Amino acid sequence: MATQNEILDNAKEKMQKSIASLKHELSSIRAGRANASLLNGVNVEYYGAPTPLNQIASITVPEARVIMVSPYDKSALDDIEKGILEADIGINPANDGDNIRLIVPQLTEERRKEVSKKVKAVGEQGKVAIRNVRREAMDAVKKGNKNDEFTDDEAHDLEEKVQKLTNDQIKDLEAVVDNKEKEVMNG
Structure with missing residues (x-):
């Protein structure tokens, strides 16, 4: 009732x-603009356990079409790059030794x-x-x-x-x- x-x-x-x-x-849904939520589903193999990217790195958008991933632990940089590639979000990561940049292509x-x-x-x-x-x-x-x-x-x-x-x-x-x-x- x-x-x-x-x-x-x-x-x-x-x-x-x-x-x-x-x-x-x-x-x-990617709109040609950088948006940190593009990386929400990305998991990284971190010390043997799948870990959400946002728990092991800072994700920022310094420019309209750039996403910057700054790991809290620099030794995880290669694992983070691998995790982003495996997530197949359609953007190739660029590793500069300290950070990973994702440049969102223009649609x-x-x-x-x-x-x-x-x-x-x-x-x-x-x-x-x-x-x-x-x-x-x-x-x-x-x-x-x-x-x-x-x-x-x-x-x-x-x-x-x-x-x-x-x-x-x-x-x-x-x-x-x-x-x-x-x-x-x-x-």
């Missing part, structure tokens, strides 16, 4: 998680369009997830109405609130997708 507020709060929380998931997925116009399509597809998946949450909330409202937990008027009002919440969350999602598309197209 969910109350009206529980239905709305639950729906809002799930929709916001969908948007957070979308942002995380979009952060891994071609054709590649920008491909990446933009991928961004739109990820955005559509996010919208589907939000609509699925809306459907769950609407089902909960109908069930509550059927079980006489809400009057017809309360159910109608709650359905309108769920729809407004859905519209607002989709608008937020579209803003995130639009910003990523602009980043991709302007590189």
Whole structure:
């Protein structure tokens, strides 16, 4: 027996998680700009154990298209370089003996369009997830109405609130997708 507020709060929380998931997925899409999150999935064999890169090195972006990896332990430099190569992020590391530089290549116009399509597809998946949450909330409202937990008027009002919440969350999602598309197209 969910109350009206529980239905709305639950729906809002799930929709916001969908948007957070979308942002995380979009952060891994390369837009021709250096972004430290490109290295999030990189693990390095460090003293025999696979270790996330960000735990054994400082990752900075000193210029628009350069990622700098500065190991805390210089003896791990070769292992870090190997880990980046094995992660297959599409950028070859340049080792200068102290740091590793990753120069993010400029995207071609054709590649920008491909990446933009991928961004739109990820955005559509996010919208589907939000609509699925809306459907769950609407089902909960109908069930509550059927079980006489809400009057017809309360159910109608709650359905309108769920729809407004859905519209607002989709608008937020579209803003995130639009910003990523602009980043991709302007590189």
